[in-house]
Amino acid sequence: MKQHTVIDSPYGPLTLVADDGVLCGLYMDGQRHRPPEENFGDRDDMPFGEVTAQLRAYFAGELKEFTVDMRLHGTPFQRSVWDQLRQIPYGETRSYGELADALGNPGASRAVGLANGKNPVGIIVPCHRVVGANGDLTGYGGGLERKRRLLDFERGAGLF
Secondary structure, rough: OEEEEEEOOEHHHHHHHHEEEEEEEEEEEEOOOOHHHOOOOOOOOOOHHHHHHHHHHHHHOOOOOOOEEEEEOOOOOHHHHHHHHOOOOOOOOEEHHHHHHHHOOOOHHHHHHHHHOOEEEOOOOOOHEOOOOOOOOOOOOOOHHHHHHHHHHOOOOOOO
């Protein structure tokens, strides 16, 4: 059974989605690959207390690593990419090629990019920390301006 809630953030409203009480989605307004609202279930704040607390601590600059339980729905390859995203330290970036190398598949940088774009739990699974091979900001489901702001925030240039 799915439930959802919407919380405010410095990056606009965030929709949190749970599957049987376990976080399975965090979506920004206007996000590419955002599922239709009818897939989010009933509105219910109950399952999101810990997630909300950790997000508030993150936005306050007090939390650098999330520890919430998640149920990420995707292919085995997508889930392996999302696991790699969680290994990128706060304030750092990795290229798609570096992630492909870490997965033992150096030719898969394009597939890594596609999986990165389908990440269902933005911010907590930090797909914003992935950049092009030359360090340039590349596509981000939440928009490049949000990506830039998140990276600047984590580098200490924009605490809220």
